[in-house]
Amino acid sequence: xxxxWIILVGFYILxxxxxxxxxxxxxxTSPRLELACSIGASMRPQALxxxxxxxxxxxxxxxxxxxxxxxxxxxxxxxxAGRLAGIYCLSHIPEREAFSxxxxxxxxxxxxxxxxxxxxxxxxxxxxxxxRQSIAVQKDSYNAxxxxxxxxxNLIYVFNDEVExxxxxxxxxxxxxxxxxxxxxxxxxxxxxxxRDVVQVGPPVAIDRLYLGISRAxxxxxxxxxxxxxxxxxxxxxxxxxxxxxxxxxALPDEIKAMKK
Numbered sequence: 005x006x007x008x009w010i011i012l013v014g015f016y017i018l019x020x021x022x023x024x025x026x027x028x029x030x031x032x033t034s035p036r037l038e039l040a041c042s043i044g045a046s047m048r049p050q051a052l053x054x055x056x057x058x059x060x061x062x063x064x065x066x067x068x069x070x071x072x073x074x075x076x077x078x079x080x081x082x083x084x085a086g087r088l089a090g091i092y093c094l095s096h097i098p099e100r101e102a103f104s105x106x107x108x109x110x111x112x113x114x115x116x117x118x119x120x121x122x123x124x125x126x127x128x129x130x131x132x133x134x135x136r137q138s139i140a141v142q143k144d145s146y147n148a149x150x151x152x153x154x155x156x157x158n159l160i161y162v163f164n165d166e167v168e169x170x171x172x173x174x175x176x177x178x179x180x181x182x183x184x185x186x187x188x189x190x191x192x193x194x195x196x197x198x199x200r201d202v203v204q205v206g207p208p209v210a211i212d213r214l215y216l217g218i219s220r221a222x223x224x225x226x227x228x229x230x231x232x233x234x235x236x237x238x239x240x241x242x243x244x245x246x247x248x249x250x251x252x253x254x255a256l257p258d259e260i261k262a263m264k265k
Contacts (some may be wrong), residue, residue, distance in 0.1 A: 041073060053248070067228070081188070089219060110213035136156075138197070
């Protein structure tokens with residue numbers, strides 16, 4: 005009898021444990037979204053701005069965000085397939101609308117320009133002449149799209165900023181294209197003396213408006229975008245968005261100013 009009682013108690017404990025374990029699994033957790041950008045871009049000022057805005061509006065909408073870095077071509081491939089929830093600092097290209105649900109407004113706009121080695125002389129600074137030269141650019145990027153649209157044909161495709169700088173300094177290309185004020189500085193490789201030896205040349209190639217994009221192939225993407233927009237509008241109304249821009253010493257884009265009126 006005692007043995008039978010012990011066995012029954014044992015089954016009860018095991019059953020209770022199973023229920024507790026099941027209950028623990030039922031603890032509500034926030035859905036997690038993985039958002040990516042290209043390697044080397046995550047510490048740029050505009051990327052830091054995007055991360056803070058996105059993190060705050062996602063929290064308000066009940067999501068946790070994980071920020072990742074990928075080689076750009078891989079990031080775009082994972083995003084297109086729906087294995088990434090989204091890409092932040094995503095340039096708007098019409099062809100991408102087939103697989104990217106763009107946030108209604110850009111958070112930042114960047115000027116795209118050509119850069120050269122300071123000591124390299126040029127016979128002309130007209131954009132038409134400059135685009136005939138060899139240019140290092142990341143494959144499948146907005147920069148490559150804009151250069152091609154403007155007639156550039158001698159494009160050398162690379163996978164990240166660091167390789168662009170190596171090619172420029174080695175003389176294998178005449179220019180690189182960038183939205184940074186000082187490309188090839190910091191961890192991407194400044195000059196040995198710290199002097200700025202890579203300088204802008206010619207007029208801007210384009211203005212790049214950067215968005216948050218949610219993959220159209222990602223499960224529940226329409227609701228995610230709707231939730232994020234609601235979180236964003238709450239930030240506009242209570243002033244949190246303005247405070248974030250002030251913290252990063254950046255001006256509110258005109259598109260966002262219009263939303264506040």
